[in-house]
Amino acid sequence: MVCSLTTRLYGGDLIKPILQVALDLLELDRAIQIALEAADGGADWIEAGTPLIKSEGMDAVRELKKALPAKKIVADMKTVDTGAMEVEMAAKAGANIVAILASSDDSTVHDALRAARKYGVEVMVDLLGSPDPVTRSREMEALGVDYICVHVGIDQQMMGRRAIDFLDEILGHVKIPVAVAGGIDAPSAAEAIAAGASIVIVGGSVARSPDVTASGRKIREAMDRAHEGVIRRERKSMDEEMFEIFREVSTPNISDAMHRKGAMRDVLPINPGQKIVGRAVTVQTFEGDWAKSVEAIDLAGPEDVIVIYNGSRYVSCWGGLATQSCKIKGVAGVVIDGAVRDLDEIREMGYPIFASSITPMAGEPKGMGEINAEITCGGLSVRPGDLIVGDDSGVVVIPRERGYEIARRAKEVEKTESRLREEILRGRTLSEVANLKRWEKK
Numbered sequence: 001m002v003c004s005l006t007t008r009l010y011g012g013d014l015i016k017p018i019l020q021v022a023l024d025l026l027e028l029d030r031a032i033q034i035a036l037e038a039a040d041g042g043a044d045w046i047e048a049g050t051p052l053i054k055s056e057g058m059d060a061v062r063e064l065k066k067a068l069p070a071k072k073i074v075a076d077m078k079t080v081d082t083g084a085m086e087v088e089m090a091a092k093a094g095a096n097i098v099a100i101l102a103s104s105d106d107s108t109v110h111d112a113l114r115a116a117r118k119y120g121v122e123v124m125v126d127l128l129g130s131p132d133p134v135t136r137s138r139e140m141e142a143l144g145v146d147y148i149c150v151h152v153g154i155d156q157q158m159m160g161r162r163a164i165d166f167l168d169e170i171l172g173h174v175k176i177p178v179a180v181a182g183g184i185d186a187p188s189a190a191e192a193i194a195a196g197a198s199i200v201i202v203g204g205s206v207a208r209s210p211d212v213t214a215s216g217r218k219i220r221e222a223m224d225r226a227h228e229g230v231i232r233r234e235r236k237s238m239d240e241e242m243f244e245i246f247r248e249v250s251t252p253n254i255s256d257a258m259h260r261k262g263a264m265r266d267v268l269p270i271n272p273g274q275k276i277v278g279r280a281v282t283v284q285t286f287e288g289d290w291a292k293s294v295e296a297i298d299l300a301g302p303e304d305v306i307v308i309y310n311g312s313r314y315v316s317c318w319g320g321l322a323t324q325s326c327k328i329k330g331v332a333g334v335v336i337d338g339a340v341r342d343l344d345e346i347r348e349m350g351y352p353i354f355a356s357s358i359t360p361m362a363g364e365p366k367g368m369g370e371i372n373a374e375i376t377c378g379g380l381s382v383r384p385g386d387l388i389v390g391d392d393s394g395v396v397v398i399p400r401e402r403g404y405e406i407a408r409r410a411k412e413v414e415k416t417e418s419r420l421r422e423e424i425l426r427g428r429t430l431s432e433v434a435n436l437k438r439w440e441k442k
């Protein structure tokens with residue numbers, strides 16, 4: 001669908017779309033550096049993100065204003081009470097715009113507006129979590145706020161919600177400028193401007209990028225060219241998106257996204273350099289009995305990983321012929337809590353197999369056990385349909401009901417690490433960029 005740009009004429013001048021870069025990190029020194037790079041990349045406004053404000057207080061606003069005196073500083077307070085107090089503190093620290101929550105009581109909005117007018121700052125109202133955003137945005141406009149922010153929060157994004165879908169609901173219902181925030185990247189920034197947004201708020205796509213300036217420029221250019229016409233991207237299914245992300249991120253990223261959980265013990269790659277992503281087809285067998293393991297090949301497909309509990313380190317339930325059969329069938333890979341053999345053949349085929357031990361001795365096809373029951377593999381419970389990702393660091397299990405969410409969160413971990421790596425390459429130590437001395441959990 002081609003969206004034509006809604007030209008917004010305020011007082012006769014076409015308003016250039018605003019790029020606001022949000023600094024949602026905990027360390028102020030890193031935030032200042034990223035802000036300077038974002039300004040070089042075309043950011044018009046700089047936002048002291050809520051996590052930064054919670055971590056550093058109003059020093060976050062003070063130091064950003066000091067570093068970039070010519071830029072508008074937005075304090076994303078997400079105020080929900082004591083409107084005047086929070087606006088006053090942000091204004092006195094140097095903020096030009098203060099963000100409050102639309103879900104706050106009208107008394108808080110009135111109080112915030114009174115302080116805003118007194119201290120010469122503007123108020124942006126964030127629709128995050130509003131049960132009736134259209135009605136509430138109209139009410140906020142009537143109360144006199146300066147901007148409306150259509151916002152899908154980071155946790156909501158991890159569940160698949162997109163700000164651009166939500167934006168269409170609001171535009172056309174208010175006359176004041178509308179901002180959009182929530183997982184915005186260059187294509188969705190262009191879509192937002194073409195749909196009629198006046199302000200695009202970007203956090204992770206810029207602030208967690210190894211090259212902040214280049215990422216900012218890319219979004220700036222997309223916004224400035226939106227008037228040429230934008231093709232709104234067809235959304236992939238959540239399953240497609242999930243598999244795509246799991247193929248991109250590492251098992252350490254995934255484990256971190258699950259708060260350092262989900263890794264199998266003593267199950268390692270037989271063929272280094274291989275990656276597997278798939279849904280578990282589980283096999284419960286007994287020492288050396290390889291019948292059910294092989295029968296599982298008949299049930300498994302290209303997006304499946306056969307996960308076997310055989311329980312013996314000394315009798316193999318898997319070898320070259322089974323691997324050949326899997327490869328021909330196109331099964332994504334095999335994970336075995338147990339022994340494997342015929343390594344020369346398996347390595348020759350370059351097929352992804354993970355196992356806990358190696359032996360030349362096989363057992364018998366007795367047919368004991370079952371397929372697609374819940375099993376324990378590598379010390380973890382694995383249910384049919386759970387997501388399995390394996391790489392040179394090992395194998396992780398993601399509960400099937402959290403697959404998409406964990407994929408998205410792992411992608412955020414990967415983005416954060418890419419920025420930290422850049423700062424280490426510039427000469428800082430890991431403990432400095434991670435500010436370990438401050439955040440060691442006592």
Ligand SMILES: O=C([C@H](O)CO)[C@H](O)[C@H](O)COP(=O)(O)O
Pocket residue numbers: 022023024049050051076152153154181182183184201202203204205
């Ligand atoms: O307001 C934000 C969020 O609630 C964390 O405080 C972010 O600044 C906003 O979502 C923009 O960040 P991205 O979604 O990473 O672009």
